[in-house]
Every structure is written in structure tokens, then in C-alpha cells.
Amino acid sequence: MSRNEFSCDCNVIHQNAVDEVLQSMPSRKTLDRLAELYKLIGDTTRCRILFALNQKEMCVCDLANVLNMTKSSTSHQLAVLRNSEVVRCRKSGKEVYYTLDDDHIVKLFEIGLEHINHKDKK
Numbered sequence: 001m002s003r004n005e006f007s008c009d010c011n012v013i014h015q016n017a018v019d020e021v022l023q024s025m026p027s028r029k030t031l032d033r034l035a036e037l038y039k040l041i042g043d044t045t046r047c048r049i050l051f052a053l054n055q056k057e058m059c060v061c062d063l064a065n066v067l068n069m070t071k072s073s074t075s076h077q078l079a080v081l082r083n084s085e086v087v088r089c090r091k092s093g094k095e096v097y098y099t100l101d102d103d104h105i106v107k108l109f110e111i112g113l114e115h116i117n118h119k120d121k122k
Helices: 015-025 028-041 044-055 060-067 071-082 105-120
Strands: 087-092 095-100
Touching: 015 044, 015 060, 028 044, 028 071, 028 105, 044 060, 044 087, 044 095, 044 105, 060 071, 095 105
Parallel strands: none
Antiparallel strands: 087 095
């Protein structure tokens, strides 16, 4: 298909559709926060961290080993994810264990993977 086949070649405004969408449109602040969330998890290293934590709760040392990164670099990425409430941690003695923050993050990550795997099969 040519590029023009995906363009609307009319000047008609479907006001009912426009009004309906405008009424349900989230606030700019909400959409900005959503975009920030996607940017945050749009980093390959952070995706690898999310994948690992989706499998199992892990400490920084274990994650650094899985990712073949330094503990310092891994801790930095975890801090970014923690500050954005994508992961959470719990302390057990001297160790700090990380996991995905809640079911919403789990679903968001799993649905993304499912979509990629589905597209790869086509």
C-alpha cells in the first residue's frame, strides 16, 4: 500500500466522535506521567531487570550477575525504577531484595512481551 492509502482525503469533522474522545481524554499531566513510564521501561537494561524480577525476587548482587553489570550500575538502575514505583524492595538483614512493584507492572511487562512474541510469529 502506498502512503496515500493511509491518509484521509476529506475535510469532514465527525463531531460526535471528536466530542466523545475529548470527554474521555485524560489530563495532560496523566498523559505526561504515562509517557514517562513508557520511557522509563523503554531502556533495554531496565527491561532486562524487569524480566529478571518478573521471574524471581532478587538482590542487587544476583541481578548484577544476571545482567553481567557492576553492582553500582545495577543499583543505579534499580534506584531509578524504585523512585518511579516500578520496583519495590525489602530488607532482610544486610541484603535488599527487589521485586516488581505490583500486578499492574507485571501485566504491563507481560503484555508487552506477549505483543512482541505475537508479532514475531507472523
